[in-house]
Structures are given as C-alpha cells and as structure tokens.
Amino acid sequence: MEQRVYLDHAATTPLDERVLAAMLPHLEGRRGNPSSLHASGAAAREAIEEARESVAALIGASAGEVFFTSGGTEADNLALLGLAGAVEDSGKRHIVVSQIEHAAVRETARHLESSGWEVFWLAVDADGLVDLDELAVALRPDTAFAAVMWANNEVGTVQPMQELAETCAERGVPLHADAVQAAGRAPIDVERISVATLALSGHKLYGPQGAGALYVRGGVSLDSVVFGGGQEKGLRSGTENVAGIVGLGAAARRAREKLDERVRRETGLRDRIIAGATALPGVSLNGHPERRLSNSVHLTVEGVEAESLVLFLDALGYEVGSGSACASAGHKASPVLLAMGQGEHEAFSAVRISVGKDNTVQEIDSFLEAFSTATTQLRELSPLTKI
C-alpha cells in the first residue's frame, strides 16, 4: 500500500506503541481474573487499579470515582439510564439534552422519551454553542439531569462547561458531559468544573478500542444497567477487560503528560488546514472559530457531495471523515448541522478532517493539494454549482 495520510483522528486514533507495550503482558500468556484471590488475580486487580489512578488523574478525579466500561457509548448509556433510574421513584421524569449530542447520548435520550420521559432538546447557535439562558429556563424542579457534550465530535465546538456546570449546580440538577472527544485534547478538571458524570473512551486518545470509563462524582447515585457479578462496585458487572483497561490507563497517563505539547502541535496543523482549505472558493469552516477542539476541522464544500469527496481523497491516499452518511432513501443529513441551522443540502457537503499527534506539516501541505484537486474535479462534474 502506498504511503497513506491519516486525518480521521476524531473517528479513532492509532494505538500508541507505548500503550501497546503496556497492554501486551496482559494478553500474552494472560491468566488471572481480577476477582480471584490468588496471586494472578491480585496482579490483574493491581493493574486495573493503577489504570484507574491514571484515568482519574487525567480529569482531576479521585480513583474511586472512575468506573470502567466497554467504551464511550456504554459510559454514556450508563450515565443517562443510571441517573434516570436512580430518581425515577421520586417522580422526576424530565431531562434536558442538547441537540448536538453524539448518538450514544441522543439515542439513549430518545429511548427514555419513548418510555415516557419528557425531553427538552436544548438548541445551539450557528457555531454549535448551547445557550446558557435557555438551559436556565429549561431546568425544572423535576429535571432528573442535563446532558451537554464537552466538545462536539463533528464540528469540534467546545462548550462553556464551567458556566453550564454552574448553572446546573445552582439548580441542583446533575450534569452529564460526554467528553469522548475532549479527553486528552482539552484540559479537564472535574474539581473545578462540577459535572456529575463524564464519559471518555480509550481509542480517541491513542488507547485501545473497547475500553472506556465513566466518571461519577462522589455522592451522585446511579442505577446499574448491566447485572451480574458486581464488578466495578456493582455499577458495571462483567469480568474486566484487563488489557484494554491497562491500555486506557497508559493512554490517559501519556495524554496527561503530553497534553500541552499535543494541543500546541495539533492546533498548528489544524489552523494550517483551515487557512489553506478556506482559501479555496466555496469552502467554509463549521463550528466555532476559536472555541474548538485542537485537532478538528469541519468544512462545507459547496457543490461537492461528502461521500464522493471522502472516497476521492481516499483514492489519493488521504483518509478523512464525511460529515453525513448517504442512506438508502436519499441522504441522512447530520442532525448536528441541522441543529446549527444549516439546510439539508449544505449538510450533504460536509467533511471532517481531524489531525493527530503524529501528523506533519508536509502531510498537511500535500493533503491541501489533494483536497484542492479533488474539489476542483468533483465540481467540474457537478451540474449544480458554478464556482
């Protein structure tokens, strides 16, 4: 295969070799269930607890507040269903959820909606920021919880979490934050920003797929949704994915050490792409221009359909993400872009480019050339736009 340039880190990041090295001992000749009393079991248990410390340190939590899951989606599900279940008997049947949540939160909220919960879908502005005043109005005495993602997985907008958390805290409403994109890319300190629960995922910070964690602030009670042997203090039963958890821990430790360096480096590459791409006619940036993830660029390319652009770039050796998926009955426009006030048609023309710690300036420059070529050729093919 020819040299390929990977620019889809928001989808998943490559596994860091140090992370792999940390995981390998738990895969090769693996034995010992963390629940067992013997030495092998104790070693596995110890590795998990060490990982818990590392994850807690990344977000400013204490180890006892971190619960391992199979990934970000499960952590989001556990938070929403767990928070809902814990207060259901008290008569609270109302929740507030932003309109730009990842499917893991959005679909869980819809599930609650279909089981009789009232959901207030919090709007966002054209940049993807939620309105603090609207949140304040939406919260009610019977609101069980609110959910706003830390940073959006499509357009990259980072929310004013401090203010959101304060507003919720004033009203006594727990706030869940999906920090799957933010963890390892934006400083997170739950001591300062008082979210009740927070989800993160290993494979977005150079760790393994299939390992994630839910932070649960001390004193916040959650019902469990997976029943069994009572692992993770009864909140998440099932024998632990030891290698995955160790990988997540190693990745979190590395992310904490390298956070500033990575952010600085990624921001440089990100801004290089934004400058180069938006210099082309009919290419515009989606999401907030400043309050955005260090690694994420989301573009609307007028007159070009996203899937064809992504596959064209793929054929040239550049891997990026498409903004919306083309489904059988026509297209399915991204709910995030629609919530930001874009039309369906604009939403079909969106691509996401997300850099990582190992991308180089040379890669970005050659990508920009390929991007220009692909855009020009696809526009020549389009009967719609004259750009």
Place this chain on the structure above:
Amino acid sequence: MPETYSPEVIEHLVRPRNVGDLPEPNGLGESGDAACGDIARFSIRIEDDALRDARYKVYGCAACIAAGSALSELVNGKTLLEAARVSKEDIKDALGGPLPVGKEHALTLVLDALHKAFEDYWNREAGALLVEGYGGNGAGRGKTVVAAMSGGVDSAVTALLLKEAGYEVAAVTFRLHDGEKGSRSCCSPDTVLFARDTAHRMGLPHFTLNLKDLFQKRVMRDFVGSYERGRTPNPCVACNAHVKFHAAAFLADGLGFRHVATGHYARVAESPEGPALARPKDATKDQTYVLWPIPKELLARTVFPLGDYEKTEVRRIAEDRGLAVAYTPESQDICFIPDGNYRKFVRKQVAAEPGEVVDGSGNVLGRHAGVVDFTVGQRRGIGVSANTPLYVTEVRPRSKQVVVGRRKELEVLEVGVRDINWFLSPEEARSVQVRYNGSPVECEVEELEDGELVARLAEPVMGVAPGQSAVFYSGDGERVVAGGVVARSGS
C-alpha cells in the same frame, strides 16, 4: 451485497469518462434533485439514429458518479436502439458487480437522466406534432413494432408475446399527466421507471414520450368541457382517438418501425374494405367500445396480441415468465383521477353555478349547485324528494337546468350519432352499443344529409347520455362497423 465499493467504482470516481455538457445537444435530461442529495444530467447528440456523443454531470455520492461514468461509456457510439436497451444490470456489471447496500438508486438515477435526454430528443423531433396530433407515415419496414407499455401486466405480456413471435420490439411509455403516483418524487416508485425496468428485463429498448400537452389538450380539457356542456365524456375514447396510437406511430416512424401494438383486448380483422376492429377472444375484457376512434390508416398497422387470449391466460403467461408485473392490480377507470372522484376533479377546474331542478313540464322542483354535478341517467344526489324514484333525463347547461323524470322517461328508441369513424360499409351495421358495460341492441341505421347517423333501436335503452360513444357491430356481432359520439337521443 458488498459493504464497500468495488475498485471499478473508485476508478470511475477518480477518472470519470465523458464528463461535461455538450455545446449543442439535441437531447438533455436531468433526474433527481438537490434536496434529495443526488442529481444527474445527460446531454446527448443523436445523428443518423446513433448516439454520436453522450456527456454527463453528477452531483452525488461515489456510486452516482461512477454509474454515470460507466453508463456514458456503455452508450457512447451505440445506435439509439442499442443505447435504449442498456439496463441497470448492464451498468452494474460495468461497475464490477452489485453496489453496496442502499446505493442501488444510483443506477436508477443515471439511467433516468439518460432516458429523459432521449425523451427530450423525441420532443424536439416532434415539435408541434406531439401536441397537434400525428397521423403517421407508415414507412417503416420489416417485422418491427413499437409496443406501448404502461407498467401493467397486459402491456408487459403484449411486448413479450411480440418478442416471442419474432418481432423486433421497442417499448414506449407515455407520460400523460402529473397525477400518476409518485411521479414528482425522485426516490419513490414511478410508473415510467417501473415500465422501463420491465422492458429492460425482457431485453427490450425503452423510450418515454412526453405527451402531457397533447393529453391536456385532447383529453383532460375535453373531459372537463363535456361536463360543462352537460355531456358525459369518455376520456379513454378521447385518448385512443388522438393520443396513444398517434404517439406510438410517431415513435415507430422515428425508428423506422412498421407496426404499433397495445395491450388492449381487441382484434384487427381483415375485410375487403380494409382492416376492421373486431371483438377479442375474452368477451369479458372486450375493449372495442373504447377503441372505435382509431383512424383506419393507424389500425392497419396496429397489432393487438391479447385479442387471442383470455385475461387469465395473460396473467399465467406473466407468472410463467417471471414478470414482476404479474400481480399488479387492474388499472383505474380514469387514469388521471386516481381516487375515482371525478366530480371533485371537474369542480376544481370549473366554477359551477347553481340552478333549478325541473320536471319535464318545466315545473321547478328544487335547486342544485351546478350542472357539472349531473349526468343523464343519474339517480343519486338529485336532492328532490318524490313518491317514485327520480332520474336525470336531461342536462341543460345554458339555462342551468337539470331535468328529472321517472325511469320510464329515460327510455330511448332513437340515437343520433356524429363524428363517425367507419371501418365497414353502413349497411353492415346490425346492432349498436351505447354504454361501456351495456350490450348491443338491434337497430336500423339511416345516414342523414347533415352527416348525422340515426340509429332506430328495436328495443328501448335506458339513459343514453350525449357525449358517450355509440359503436355499431356487424350481423355476426364480431366486427365493428363504425363508432361515433352520441349527439342526441329520442324516444
């Protein structure tokens, strides 16, 4: 079906063939729409019955771009007939096999754009002919036939039987009006798309002719106008008189084809005076009553393959050959009024003024909301209570009067017929049928000097409505001697 694209699709995506717009196309077609996310355009140049050049443009997913590119390669340089035969299956093969799940619509989209360019080409060729009406030149040669295909089982089997009988067949579907289900939407099933698929599955070239203006002028306007004039129209008769056969003949002449065919249940009988319309094998499906206005010179080149079959046999043939149309329901009475509510349809087009309901002596019995709501022989909705049931016996649009009377007053013993289309000589006429679901009654005919044909009936017939057809049959009851339009009736 695969999850990802074949290398062929990616190759066409990155190096698409025949991209662009022709500077001087003689056919231009577009399918899909921007709101739907995909749009395809073909511009073509047809010269000497061949596709000299075909260029395309696509906005859409990789599948659409690749399918357009592959299709342009498949049809460029081909004869028009070969190009019109290229199917979704052919494009799929050129793209290295099935497209991923959910992407099959790309094949439909680009093929539809190309076929709309063909349609545009024929429209340009026809100019006013397809609006004013076309008589045909009949210059075509050989065992060649243009078969009209509506998307139903009858017309599909018609094309199949002709093909199996050794004809070179080209299928044609007519775009008649916008009322067809789904015809405005790019992603829903459409009768034209369905008919095209059916033709392609049989390996036949398919064309679409846009006859909306002709149909509007000759059928729909006449339909509404008839009610305004207090007459009872038959839109199928109007279509057969001016639209369907003429358009098929136009395409046949354009392709150098000799014959035209439809899925009607009727036969063409030879006689010393030339071809005559004759009853089919399946008496329950007999459509001679609505086919009488076909001009003789067009009937001479018409084939009705289903005239020799029972409907049950036709359905069985479709099943045996695996045609998807085998289970389609029987078509509507009036194709442009799918819900069957023709009063509502007429009312939308004309302003109805209220008037009086009177008896035969002119006594006012009540009021009505508009003459367009009434037709001779009608019993329901008169709105006047009486001891005996009342029927509409006459509609007088000028005075806005609806005349009602007892059933006995509907009996007719004499019918005046105009606009006559002769197949055989007048003395052969022995019986006449004046209603679609009626039976012929014995009659004697007399031609008046002003051209009216008077039929004196041997027994009374109920509710003969002006505007309906009167069709005369021969002594053996099999052949149509002539047909015409009821102008008046008397007792």
